[in-house]
Amino acid sequence: MESTPAPETKPQPQPKKEAGIALMLVIAAMSVLSILVTEFTYVAQVNQKIAFDSMDQVKAHYLAKSGFKLSLLRLKVYQTLKDLSGGGKSGGGAPMVPKALLDKLWSFPVIFPIPADIPGLSMIEKDQITAFQKASGLEGTFTSAITSESGKFNLNLVLAPYVPQGKTAKTGAGKGEPPPPPSPGASPSPAPTFNPEEARQSLEDYLKQVLQQKFEADPDFASEYRDFRMDDFMDNLLAWVDRTYQRTGQENEAIADKRAPFYSVSELRMIQPLDDALYDVLAPTLTVSPTPGVNVNTMNPFVLQALFPEMTQEEVDEFFKYRDSEEEDHLFKSEDEFFKYISQSVSRLAGADSITQVKEQLARRNIRIVVDESNFKITVQAKVNQSTRLIEAWITLGTSAKKDPAREVGLPEPELGIPAAGTPKKKADAGLNVTFMRIL
Secondary structure (H helix, E strand, C coil): CCCCCCCCCCCCCCCCCCHHHHHHHHHHHHHHHHHHHHHHHHHHHHHHHHHHHHHHHHHHHHHHHHHHHHHHHHHHHHHHHHHHCCCCCCCCCCCCCCHHHHHHHHHCCEEECCCCCCCCCCHHHHHHHHHHHHHHCCCCEEEEEEEECCCCEEHHHHCHHHCCCCCCCCCCCCCCCCCCCCCCCCCCCCCCCCCHHHHHHHHHHHHHHHHHHHHHHCHHHHHHCCCCCHHHHHHHHHHHHCCCCCCCCCCCCCCCCCCCCCCCHHHHHHCCCCCHHHHHHHHHHEECCCCCCEECCCCCHHHHHHHCCCCCHHHHHHHHHHHCCCCCCCCCCCHHHHHHHHHHHCHHHCCHHHHHHHHHHHHHCCCCEECCCCEEEEEEEEEECCEEEEEEEEEEECCCCCCCHHHHHCCCCCCCCCCCCCCCCCCCCCCEEEEEEEEC
16 A cells, blocks of 8 residues: 655745834834934023023113113213303302312213222222112123213314314304304305315324324334325225315225215224224224314323324323323313413423414314313123123213293292193203214
8 A cells, every 4th residue: 555645835934023123113213202302402492592692682781771871960960060160160150160070070980880899998888889789680780981072183074064163163154153054965065264175184184193103102013004105095085075075096996985974983994095903093083073172181192292293202291191180180271271381381382472373273274172071972881691782872062951030030930830731841951962872
């Protein structure tokens, strides 16, 4: 009996191992979730940082405005006391206040928080300063400085509308009578009695004197800029500021001429061939704010030597030692007092004839000598954490509020009544005019 062979059995397929694929999917999902969580965390931290920075910027902005308003208050106090004391002279409505003390009201810088480690303060005063700073609720720090603008030379003096009016200004008005103001759209063309050539030459001579002083004090600087051409610079400057000026050289193709008055001294940096080093020398001696003249009580040595090149370095040093004396008040009370000092202390200007010639020369250059300050620059720098804010403002002291004639003669004051509905209220004149302001 034959045996039948057993049927061949096919090998059963092995089940696929899916455990490795599931692990890879889990790892990929966790990686994606990790990236998403990390991204969400980063975005949240960035948004939080931006929010805090924005809040610090707002705090710095209002902290700077607080310092600015404090500076305006100081100028108002200075103006009020100056009027009450007759400008530091006898004959005012209040006892005479020394001029040096009056000027300290605006010239002394303010720092907040107030330093409590100033020498000479008692423990009680230090505790009062600390308590005041805690009660103020102000965060951050700020510095406020008020500087004189009349102690500098005005770049816009090459334009007729910016010539200071007075007995030394050559205008078509009568003695002591200011000329009519220019119309808003009028061109800054010279007035009939204004000599633009003399005004331009005056500015050029002034800038040459300032640079010459720097050359004498710094031989390395003089060697580096020995090829600086003042003629080319003045040609570009006059073309920038005066639309009536006919350029003699080639026009700068990179920057078009403005053909309008300077709004800021920083515009000088746009005039070729001036670079940063030359700008740092000229800028501290210049202003663009309309001033009544050059204040001899606030000008620096560069301005003094530029106006009076006849003075030696020893005479310049002696002048500032005398004027800024801490023992006595030697600030000049009048123009005549200043020229009297010059005639007695400057050997090359001794004698009445020399002083007369100097006065005539200054008059031809449209430069007046003043002793009272009426134009100021307020600079406030505020900082909260890493956020900063800078406020620069140019202030002109206006006329004080007029006194009530009824009170002058002792008449009874008018009865107080309720104003009719819709009657606009008259704003009191603060006597301070903000001519230009910028916030950075």
